[in-house]
Amino acid sequence: MEALIPLFVAIPLIAAFLIVVFGKLFKGFHRFLAPLTLLILLCMAVFEFTGLGENSIPYAMGGWIGKEGLPLGIYLVLDGFSVLMLCIINLIGLIALFYSLSYIAKYTAENNYYALFCLIIAGMNGVVLSGDLFNLFVFLEVSVISSYALVAFGVGKTELEASFKYQVLGGLASMLILLAIGLIYWQTKTLNIADIRKVFEGGYSASFYLFVQVLLIAGFGLKAAIIPFHAWLPDAHSSAPSPISAMLSGVLIKAVGIYVLIRLFFNMFVFSQEIALVLTTLGAISMVVGSLLAIVQWDLKRLLAYSSISQVGYVVMAMGMGILLLLRGNNEAAAILAIGGALYHMINHAVFKGLLFLNAGSLEHRLDTRNLREMGGLSKAMPITSTTSFMASMSISGLPPFNGFFSKLIIIIAAINGRFYLLATLAVIVSIITLAYFLKFQRYAFYNKAAETATQKIKEVPFPMSFSMIFLAALCLALSLLAIPSVSETILSPAIDALIQPEIYSTTILGL
Amino acid sequence: MIVYILCFILFLVGLYGVITRRNLIKIAISLSIMEFSIFLILVLIGYIENGLAPIVDASGSAQIYVDPLPQAMVLTAIVIGLATTAMLMAIAIRLYRKYKTFDIREIKNLRG
Amino acid sequence: MSTIVKKVSQLMAGLIFMYGIYIILHGHLTPGGGFAGGAILAGAFILLILAFGSSALKLKKEVSGSSNTESLAILVVVVLALMALLLGSKIFFFNYLPKGEAGALLSAGVIPLYNIFIGIEVAGAILTIFLALVIFKEESSK
Amino acid sequence: MELSISIILGFMIIGAIYALHAKDLLSAVIAMGIVGYGLVICFLLLKAPDLAIVQIVVETITLVIMVAVVLDSTREELEVPFDRRSLLNRIAGFIIFAGLFYFFLLAIQSLDPLGMHTMRMADPYVHGAVEHTGSVNLVTGVLFDFRAYDTLGEAVILYTAALGVLTLLRMKGKK
Numbered sequence: 001m002e003a004l005i006p007l008f009v010a011i012p013l014i015a016a017f018l019i020v021v022f023g024k025l026f027k028g029f030h031r032f033l034a035p036l037t038l039l040i041l042l043c044m045a046v047f048e049f050t051g052l053g054e055n056s057i058p059y060a061m062g063g064w065i066g067k068e069g070l071p072l073g074i075y076l077v078l079d080g081f082s083v084l085m086l087c088i089i090n091l092i093g094l095i096a097l098f099y100s101l102s103y104i105a106k107y108t109a110e111n112n113y114y115a116l117f118c119l120i121i122a123g124m125n126g127v128v129l130s131g132d133l134f135n136l137f138v139f140l141e142v143s144v145i146s147s148y149a150l151v152a153f154g155v156g157k158t159e160l161e162a163s164f165k166y167q168v169l170g171g172l173a174s175m176l177i178l179l180a181i182g183l184i185y186w187q188t189k190t191l192n193i194a195d196i197r198k199v200f201e202g203g204y205s206a207s208f209y210l211f212v213q214v215l216l217i218a219g220f221g222l223k224a225a226i227i228p229f230h231a232w233l234p235d236a237h238s239s240a241p242s243p244i245s246a247m248l249s250g251v252l253i254k255a256v257g258i259y260v261l262i263r264l265f266f267n268m269f270v271f272s273q274e275i276a277l278v279l280t281t282l283g284a285i286s287m288v289v290g291s292l293l294a295i296v297q298w299d300l301k302r303l304l305a306y307s308s309i310s311q312v313g314y315v316v317m318a319m320g321m322g323i324l325l326l327l328r329g330n331n332e333a334a335a336i337l338a339i340g341g342a343l344y345h346m347i348n349h350a351v352f353k354g355l356l357f358l359n360a361g362s363l364e365h366r367l368d369t370r371n372l373r374e375m376g377g378l379s380k381a382m383p384i385t386s387t388t389s390f391m392a393s394m395s396i397s398g399l400p401p402f403n404g405f406f407s408k409l410i411i412i413i414a415a416i417n418g419r420f421y422l423l424a425t426l427a428v429i430v431s432i433i434t435l436a437y438f439l440k441f442q443r444y445a446f447y448n449k450a451a452e453t454a455t456q457k458i459k460e461v462p463f464p465m466s467f468s469m470i471f472l473a474a475l476c477l478a479l480s481l482l483a484i485p486s487v488s489e490t491i492l493s494p495a496i497d498a499l500i501q502p503e504i505y506s507t508t509i510l511g512l
Numbered sequence: 513m514i515v516y517i518l519c520f521i522l523f524l525v526g527l528y529g530v531i532t533r534r535n536l537i538k539i540a541i542s543l544s545i546m547e548f549s550i551f552l553i554l555v556l557i558g559y560i561e562n563g564l565a566p567i568v569d570a571s572g573s574a575q576i577y578v579d580p581l582p583q584a585m586v587l588t589a590i591v592i593g594l595a596t597t598a599m600l601m602a603i604a605i606r607l608y609r610k611y612k613t614f615d616i617r618e619i620k621n622l623r624g
Numbered sequence: 625m626s627t628i629v630k631k632v633s634q635l636m637a638g639l640i641f642m643y644g645i646y647i648i649l650h651g652h653l654t655p656g657g658g659f660a661g662g663a664i665l666a667g668a669f670i671l672l673i674l675a676f677g678s679s680a681l682k683l684k685k686e687v688s689g690s691s692n693t694e695s696l697a698i699l700v701v702v703v704l705a706l707m708a709l710l711l712g713s714k715i716f717f718f719n720y721l722p723k724g725e726a727g728a729l730l731s732a733g734v735i736p737l738y739n740i741f742i743g744i745e746v747a748g749a750i751l752t753i754f755l756a757l758v759i760f761k762e763e764s765s766k
Numbered sequence: 767m768e769l770s771i772s773i774i775l776g777f778m779i780i781g782a783i784y785a786l787h788a789k790d791l792l793s794a795v796i797a798m799g800i801v802g803y804g805l806v807i808c809f810l811l812l813k814a815p816d817l818a819i820v821q822i823v824v825e826t827i828t829l830v831i832m833v834a835v836v837l838d839s840t841r842e843e844l845e846v847p848f849d850r851r852s853l854l855n856r857i858a859g860f861i862i863f864a865g866l867f868y869f870f871l872l873a874i875q876s877l878d879p880l881g882m883h884t885m886r887m888a889d890p891y892v893h894g895a896v897e898h899t900g901s902v903n904l905v906t907g908v909l910f911d912f913r914a915y916d917t918l919g920e921a922v923i924l925y926t927a928a929l930g931v932l933t934l935l936r937m938k939g940k941k
Contacts, residue, residue, distance in 0.1 A: 002714070003709060003714040006709065006716035007709075010702055010705070010706055010716070013702055013918075013922060014699065014702055014703075017695045017696075017698055017699040017702070017925075018699070020691065020692070020695040020929065021692050021695045021696060021699075024688070060715075061715075061716055061717050061913075061914070061915045062715065062716070062717040062718055062719065062911060062912065062914055062915070063715040063718050064912055067890075070886065070887065070889075070890075071887065072887070072890055072912065073912050073913065073915075074913055074915045074916065106940055106941055107939060107940055107941070108936060108938055108939065108940065108941055109932075109933060109936050112929060112932065112933045113933075115929060116926070116929060116930065116933065119922065119925075119926050119929075122922070126919065134585055134588075134916060135913075135915060135916050135919065138588060138592070138916050138919035138920060138923070139919055141592050141595075141919075141923050142919055142922050142923050142926060145595060145596070145599065145923055145926045145927055145930060146926050146929075146930065148599055148930060149599070149926070149929070149930030149933050149934060152603065152933075152934055153933065153939070154939045154940065155606065155934060155936065155938075155939035156939060157610055159939075160603055160606050160607050160610070160934075161607065161619060163603055163934075164536065164600070164603045164604070164607065167596070167599060167600055167603065168530065168539055168543070168600075171543045171596055171600075172527075172530055172543070172546075174592075174596075175523075175526075175543070175546045175547060175550060178547075178550050178589060179523070179550050179553070181585075182550060182553050182554045182557060182582075183873065183874075183877075185554075185557060185581075185582065185585075186557045186874075186877050186878065187876075187877055188886070189883075189884060189885060189886035189887060189888070190886050190887035191581075191887060192887065195886075195887070199886075205873075205875070205876035207869070207872040207873050207875070207876075208872075208873040208874070208875075208876055208877065210869075210873075211869050211870065211872070211873035212873070214869075513874065513879060513880070514768065514772055515768055515771050515772055515775060515880060516874055516880070517870075517871070518772055518775040518776065518779065519775065520867065520870050521779055521867075522775065522778060522779050522782060522801075524863055524866065524867065525779060525782045525783060525786070526782065527863075528786070528859070528863070529782075529785075529786040531859065532859070533786060535791070537791050537794070537795070537832070537835070537836060538785075538786060538791075538794060540832075541785050541786070541794060541795065541798045542786065544798060544801075544802075544828070545782045545785070545798065545801055548778070548801055548802065548805050551805065551817075551821075552775070552805060552808055555808070555809060555812050555814050555817065556771075556812065556880060557883060558883060558888075559812050559813065559880060559881055559883065560881060560882075560883050561881030561882070563813060564813060565655070565813040565814070565815050566813070566892070566903070566904035566905050567654070567655065567815075567902060567903050567904065568726075568896050568902050568904065577892050577904060578812070578813045578814070578883075579883055579885055579888045579892075580888065580891050580892065580904040580905045580907070580908050581885075581887065581888040581891055581908060581913075583814050583816060583817055583905050583908075584905055584908040584909045584913060584916070586814075586817055587659060587816060587817060587820055587905070587909065587920075588909075588916055588917070588919075588920045590817070590820055590821055590824055591659060591746075591820075591824070591920050591921075591923065591924055592920065592923050593824075594750075594824050594827070594828060594924065594927075595923045595924050595926070595927030596927075597828055597831070597832075598753045598831065598927050598928075598931055599927055599930055599931060599934070601757070601831055601832060601835050602753075602756070602757065602760075602930070602931045602934045602935055603934060604835060605757065605760065605761070605835050605935075606760075606934060606935065608835075608839055609764050614791070614839065647819070651903065651906050652900070652901040652902060652903050652906045652907070652910075653901075653902050653903060654903065655815035655816045655818075655819055655903065655905075656816060656819045656820075657816065657903070657905075657906050657909065657910075658910075659820050659920075660816070660819040660820045660823055663820070663823040663824055663827060664823055666827065667823065667826065667827065670827070670830060674830075687932070691928070691929075691932065694925060694928060695925075698921055698922070698925055701918065701921065702918065705914070705918065716915070717911075717914040717915055717918075719899065719900075719911050723897075723899070723900030724900060726896050726897075726900055726901075726902055731900045731901075732899060732900035732901040732906075732907075732911075733899070733900055733911075734910075735899065735900070735901050735906060735907070735910045735911060738910045738914065738917075739906070739910065742917070742921055745921050745924070745925065746921070746924060748928070749924045749925055749927070749928040750827060750924075750928075752928040752931070752932060753831070753927065753928050753931045754827075754830070754831065754834075756928075756931045756932050756935045757831060757834060757835070757931070757935065758834070759935070760935040760937075761834070761838070763937055764937070765838075
């Protein structure tokens, strides 16, 4: 059980190295090895998930077990929240990789693509598992540096420009994070997340605490593209190859941005009112502004990218609300509802945004354009793409019976229960705006009178691509089941418990 | 404390460069400068008055050594910095071949 | 470049190369280690390439060689780290070799092995980056 | 100690400002070298010889790469026009920087002054570390034994960068 934990990082690394060496010698080696790796990882993640339950398992790297409650080496921690993230990362990764099998065939240097894909997965798994602040930073860099290269994989003008912008802002974010880590080490003399919390519980100076938290919010906010730190996202996510867009929007901004923010603010810092307010406000602003910016886009993938900003805003806002409610102390049920809604929406967003980007990729694959004005009348020519994208659009705009409806509903109910009436109204309004711009996408791409393009010649995409889309669309329906209390009890509750009871997290590490 | 303040000034100089410069190479330089200032802050944190460099001498007598952990962190960060700079340079030279300039105002999507 | 430059850099590259190997092997005894030594090794190669120059075709062979070398070296590092996990101690990155006498060249368990392979990896990676830039410049200016 | 490092830092700041404002890109790159090599001297003064070696080598290689990129390009930088918008930007920037600086000052008030560092997590990395790891060089002991997992990540980052550069610099993107 715990011996599997380091393999989540080691296996994709080994696969990447093997692909670089042998990919040139044996044709088709990488097309076989990379999906196999992801499949193994997914099976391992599901196995860990079923066996874990409410526990949290620490793993001491190198066998360095601390003495007297002081950690010594690097700890990896597998708890309800991280195992949930592992499942999402490897699932979406597997689907995107399967989709790539035919999508990437038009590019050169395919084996580099698969190697970088394995590295990005290794980096994200490392981030999610890490229980050590600096180690988290190192693996974050692994995943973002490979994503810089993957964004510019097509080496055209727009890709290179987007990648440059992404690199500069990503580099800035890394510097802010590194500075914050340095300051935290200066104050607490330790890097272990649980141990840092122990030191902070013993007291801290308010100005230092606030400064570090602001640095971390700015740093990880840049990685997660919360407004006002979003400048790079529309470019990077729209110009990357579509499976990579699905990876970036679906899981990367969550694994290196939202996950880390949540982990640090719930399990490392002691809650503070100011920061919870800042998070809630930033989330609400991203939610509204992102959707308003999305509605005016004519480039399909830019529209999807802005909608990612908006949907991530929901998650951040619900998390901030959860902290505020926990601090208030008199309404824990609403707090649990808010946090659960945030996690649920995060999973849902990974699935339907991944699906939408894959749809956009199919359209681009057949039409060679991303401009909505140049599409039209494709519902007959590409039935699978059309149906799946309809399901994803309805899901993201929050129509029943799709999963997006339930997660948004939970967030709104939590807001009303917690007496955040303004936020609840905003969430409803943004949901309607979302519906508006996805109807625009549906109408212009599939149901409009055929534009200049001769639609007869356009065929449905090949099997790997259509299969991935169908799978994710089915998942969109299946995830609605999470709204049933007994199902969410087994799947979401361990993650929520891991967050709202930081003592569990601390004692399993420090009590060794 | 004065050294930490000077380090932070160096950090701000780098930040100023990233925000105001309009040249790909200069933006990369500014990022490197920010990195350098953080390296120095980290090593300063680990310094101990009258401490020795963290290499145990053969006699093995008990002595004060400076903190090796920030040094290990900085070593890691230096290599990360090299990786970032290399990637930035690769993109910069590629963009230069396309546009014959390093200036981001001449490059379509990078304005502002 | 002129003959003098070529001769001198040939001599210097040998010395730098020896120094890099020394730094790597003594990583656990003196300042330095895999990273510093590997970068020095790459420096020696870069000096030779700068002095002698080379055609893009020849450099392309070298770049695939250096890329393969670094992949294999880092693969060995991971395998060394996994060894303990597979051998039954269930610990990743366990220092399983005998520690020896502190201060001797052959001591500190697996640390010298890690140093050597990390050194090769770093040298290969830096050389790959440099060669890729040079090849790109030559090919795109045609 | 504090004084000598402050003086070197002063030179580094001047070098950095010059690097940002130099008209010629080559001199900007060289001025960045001043900052990097100044850092090497600081590392030596602060008893970090490992870092000094790595930094001097890495800085040299970075300079070689940067000079190689800059050499056969136009080195002139276009003038930044000065209008009302840029004036407003400057004022806003100045306020943000002053605020950041002020908060940094407030934040570090309560922290240990230079040289008064105590160890919590790092204590076992020094005391008794030689018996545990067998490495006389404590930094190597931390890098390759106590925190070897970090080092693996670091090597992977360099590997990723090399792979990324190879990917970015191929001549044709699509078949």
